[in-house]
Amino acid sequence: MLATTVSTSAVVLVGAVFLACAVEMVEALTIVLAVGQTRGWRSALQGTFAALVVLAALVAAFGPALVHVPINALRLVVGGVLLIFGMQWLRKAILRAGGLKARHDEDEVYREAVATLDAAASSPNRDRIAFVMAFKGVFLEGLEVVIAVLTLGTSAHRLGLAVVVAAVAVVSVGVVGIAVARQLSRVPENAMKMGVGVMLVSFGTFWSGEGLHVKWPGNDVALLGFVGLYLVVTWLLVGVVRRDAPRVPREVAA
Amino acid sequence: MNRQWIVWRAVKGFGMFWWDFLVGDTPELFVAAVVTLGAIALISVTGHANAAAVIVLPLLAILSLTASVLRARRAALRERE
Numbered sequence: 001m002l003a004t005t006v007s008t009s010a011v012v013l014v015g016a017v018f019l020a021c022a023v024e025m026v027e028a029l030t031i032v033l034a035v036g037q038t039r040g041w042r043s044a045l046q047g048t049f050a051a052l053v054v055l056a057a058l059v060a061a062f063g064p065a066l067v068h069v070p071i072n073a074l075r076l077v078v079g080g081v082l083l084i085f086g087m088q089w090l091r092k093a094i095l096r097a098g099g100l101k102a103r104h105d106e107d108e109v110y111r112e113a114v115a116t117l118d119a120a121a122s123s124p125n126r127d128r129i130a131f132v133m134a135f136k137g138v139f140l141e142g143l144e145v146v147i148a149v150l151t152l153g154t155s156a157h158r159l160g161l162a163v164v165v166a167a168v169a170v171v172s173v174g175v176v177g178i179a180v181a182r183q184l185s186r187v188p189e190n191a192m193k194m195g196v197g198v199m200l201v202s203f204g205t206f207w208s209g210e211g212l213h214v215k216w217p218g219n220d221v222a223l224l225g226f227v228g229l230y231l232v233v234t235w236l237l238v239g240v241v242r243r244d245a246p247r248v249p250r251e252v253a254a
Numbered sequence: 255m256n257r258q259w260i261v262w263r264a265v266k267g268f269g270m271f272w273w274d275f276l277v278g279d280t281p282e283l284f285v286a287a288v289v290t291l292g293a294i295a296l297i298s299v300t301g302h303a304n305a306a307a308v309i310v311l312p313l314l315a316i317l318s319l320t321a322s323v324l325r326a327r328r329a330a331l332r333e334r335e
Binding site: 076080081083084085087088090091094095098100101147201204205208209212213214215216217226229230233237240241 | 298
């Protein structure tokens with residue numbers, strides 16, 4: 001029984017962290033590829049490396065500190081944050097799937113980044129612009145990954161596992177992304193975001209409840225129940241939204 | 255003075271980040287989550303009604319999400335008209 005509950009929690013944690021990291025990595029990689037192919041790889045890689053160092057420092061600074069927070073208080077706060085964050089992701093994904101909001105188009109993001117870099121071609125600060133653009137892209141997308149890894153990892157007492165899964169996701173998407181270069185738009189990003197949203201809301205419900213002394217039926221197995229429940233609700237809401245939604249063209253969206 | 259300005263900018267930036275992260279363009283979801291957790295605290299911690307909390311917490315989360323999605327849908331349809 002113990003092995004079952006441990007593996008259930010771990011499987012959902014791995015899925016949530018992997019999907020969240022993969023989605024953000026696709027977005028960051030698009031910007032880095034645009035910078036690298038337009039301005040040369042030196043500044044792009046320097047900006048990427050600098051952002052990764054800052055993000056690693058954030059994990060090193062806040063990760064161990066969070067472990068010392070009383071578990072119920074941590075789960076209540078983290079659960080609350082995940083509940084809000086997850087509902088925001090899910091809402092956006094539902095509106096995109098239903099056609100009420102423009103889908104995130106990596107080809108368009110790539111073209112826009114290249115246009116921005118080309119427009120600044122005569123600037124004497126050419127390398128600085130490329131560095132800043134790569135840094136910002138990796139740092140801002142990476143920050144969401146850091147928050148997901150720290151909150152999910154510490155609340156589940158599996159920070160090490162969360163960090164390893166995040167690293168695997170980043171490396172896998174990086175390798176595949178570089179191999180397919182500019183075909184990142186083929187990644188089913190909205191479906192992945194929907195999956196992450198469902199998992200974040202599930203974890204948010206579970207942990208905020210535990211933080212408030214709610215005893216879930218089946219303990220950790222209740223997580224799977226929440227995933228199923230929120231998937232059904234998401235599917236129903238997409239249907240409602242799609243029914244009379246105006247078609248929105250694919251364009252750059254936040 | 256310069257140091258104070260740097261500290262102020264850092265604090266402001268930190269506050270703005272969390273505001274954007276948690277509230278952003280969906281303040282209704284933030285308020286709904288706070289109300290939900292407040293209700294569960296009353297039911298579970300004060301009222302010791304675990305069975306009710308088990309049902310009410312996911313139910314309120316679903317209602318909050320549904321209300322927010324329908325609000326966005328209404329706004330989009332109004333824009334179309």
